[in-house]
């Protein structure tokens with residue numbers, strides 16, 4: 001699915017970790033693009049490669065992680081060809097990232113104020129005093145209570161929600177073109193989540209920012225994203241606009257995921273689950289990676305990896321069920337999932 | 344028959360703020376300010392509420408990870424605050440916690456095997472030669488698989504790391520587990536498995552949970568009763584059904600309206616809270632919610648509302664701390680904007 005104007009385009013990205021136990025294919029042939037000014041949601045199983053995809057874009061992989069193939073184009077520029085010092089400028093100025101675990105990216109020995117101010121000092125060449133004044137404004141913008149006092153606070157003195165706001169303040173201080181938010185509201189309660197999502201959405205409109213939002217909360221996806229990519233074991237298994245994904249999901253994993261949400265309208269004794277666990281990253285199934293957990297899997301699924309195909313104007317799906325070669329009985333994934341699962 | 348396992352009475356947790364060149368105490372963060380509640384054996388009591396309202400602090404105070412400023416914590420009839428350090432350490436076998444941020448709570452230099460072994464070693468739970476089997480069983484229980492025992496925490500994804508925390512808590516056969524945002528970092532299909540797992544373990548091992556979470560969908564699924572906190576105080580407590588179907592406190596209503604619904608076509612009415620969360624250093628007088636409450640009056644500014652049950656429309660055990668439960672219910676008082 002080629003979008004007319006995309007801010008970032010990822011093609012066949014492959015990122016692996018080379019450990020003493022062998023190669024771990026964390027991201028294995030991932031392609032997508034983010035239309036300019038829009039929000040792409042990335043959802044998927046824990047360990048499916050969402051964070052590593054974003055770290056690859058940022059070129060922030062730690063050893064022994066390596067991008068081994070593919071192409072990342074940001075505003076027409078080839079990111080993988082950039083030098084580390086060019087990359088550093090892009091990271092601070094044009095692409096920002098909010099991380100899943102704020103404590104890993106906030107520096108524990110510097111105050112929040114210093115950490116935001118640093119961004120202004122480096123990127124706008126402001127004096128410490130000017131930078132601190134702007135930092136105060138930023139803390140107000142992200143809704144941190146008593147911002148003046150919090151300027152002088154250390155990360156451990158803040159609650160989880162405030163730390164996350166501090167991170168957002170740091171990320172937005174440089175007015176980025178693309179914001180990559182990795183689980184930005186996971187540790188927050190809902191009124192704050194609602195505020196932060198509204199804050200990010202508002203800033204997005206105001207600043208014309210594009211966004212990649214990584215989350216496991218399908219409610220958040222429904223309320224904030226324009227497009228959704230569903231990842232499983234290093235690959236995208238479904239891509240669609242948000243309405244289509246929720247109304248007519250096609251991939252068995254997407255369907256299983258939607259059906260395992262706790263319902264708000266009825267009491268359930270047990271939640272529906274997707275059986276089994278994610279395959280070992282150093283020992284991936286040969287065929288479809290979801291096959292060991294899929295209630296519809298056939299021999300074809302176990303033997304051959306399906307490709308990500310347009311199955312109609314709306315969904316791109318990586319599943320044999322929608323292919324001419326399908327060797328199983330006719331199924332409607334959405335309607336038949338639960339019965340197939342309990343067999 | 345229900346027996347009480349944990350009772351918290353008038354608990355306060357103030358953190359001193361030091362200032363000036365002499366580093367004298369200038370003020371306090373009133374993180375938890377006089378709360379009381381109980382947890383029955385075998386039940387799940389959840390605590391929900393705004394970020395920074397004191398949920399984690401409550402959990403930490405019960406375990407004496409921070410020493411409470413005032414109040415009583417009684418577990419199985421024992422006064423936890425009267426125990427000395429070594430008695431308390433032994434007590435932690437019965438009271439485990441699974442933390443919010445798995446990255447901060449697991450030693451990055453230990454393999455999962457070492458993490459689990461150390462937990463069992465400290466509490467002396469099993470003879471050495473049986474620990475290996477137990478560890479393998481635990482890894483399967485939490486869905487990681489025994490083959491991952493020799494990996495280091497950083498080799499796991501965020502969600503996988505959270506399961507290590509659950510395995511570690513379970514390794515000492517506790518009675519009460521405080522789950523502080525324990526499933527928040529998990530994605531849905533795994534979250535469903537872990538929630539089913541927690542429920543199953545509860546039935547089988549007779550576990551009691553104090554469940555701290557921000558996902559109200561999850562809270563609704565797992566809880567028997569729910570406490571709603573705001574700025575260090577309890578504003579509402581009720582059995583799950585009453586809380587979700589018949590919330591009384593204006594803050595609870597706001598909270599429920601903010602749940603993101605996984606249906607992009609659904610237009611929902613969100614009550615939008617104005618203003619910031621006030622600072623717990625200088626919390627608002629009277630009702631602490633009055634600075635953001637759409638119904639607030641002068642009385643709310645001056646008088647602290649106590650938890651109470653109104654005679655009509657609230658079942659026994661359902662309490663809310665608002666001056667105007669009846670008036671808001673009858674429509675006599677309207678939200679201001």
Ligand SMILES: Nc1ncnc2c1ncn2[C@@H]1O[C@H](COP(=O)(O)OP(=O)(O)OP(=O)(O)O)[C@@H](O)[C@H]1O
Nearest residue numbers: 017026046047048049050051052281498500501502
């Ligand atoms: N430093 C590392 N060494 C080895 N393997 C790693 C390393 N970092 C990540 N991985 C592996 O790469 C895969 C992808 O991890 P990633 O962090 O991208 O998952 P994720 O989709 O973000 O999951 P989550 O939702 O749990 O955050 C996982 O299988 C993980 O175990």
Ligand SMILES: Nc1ncnc2c1ncn2[C@@H]1O[C@H](COP(=O)(O)OP(=O)(O)OP(=O)(O)O)[C@@H](O)[C@H]1O
Nearest residue numbers: 157158159160161358374394395396397398399400
């Ligand atoms: N060691 C400390 N020193 C000073 N203040 C602290 C300390 N620990 C917590 N606080 C403060 O106490 C208040 C309550 O924090 P707590 O971590 O209990 O919140 P929470 O309800 O768990 O929030 P979240 O949902 O964000 O995790 C916050 O204002 C926090 O900044």
Ligand code: SF4
Nearest residue numbers: 630633636643665666
């Ligand atoms: S007591 Fe007043 S301020 Fe507090 S919730 Fe009730 S109406 Fe609102």
Ligand SMILES: [Mg+2]
Nearest residue numbers: 050051100501
């Ligand atoms: Mg991640």
Ligand SMILES: [Mg+2]
Nearest residue numbers: 160398399443
């Ligand atoms: Mg907390």
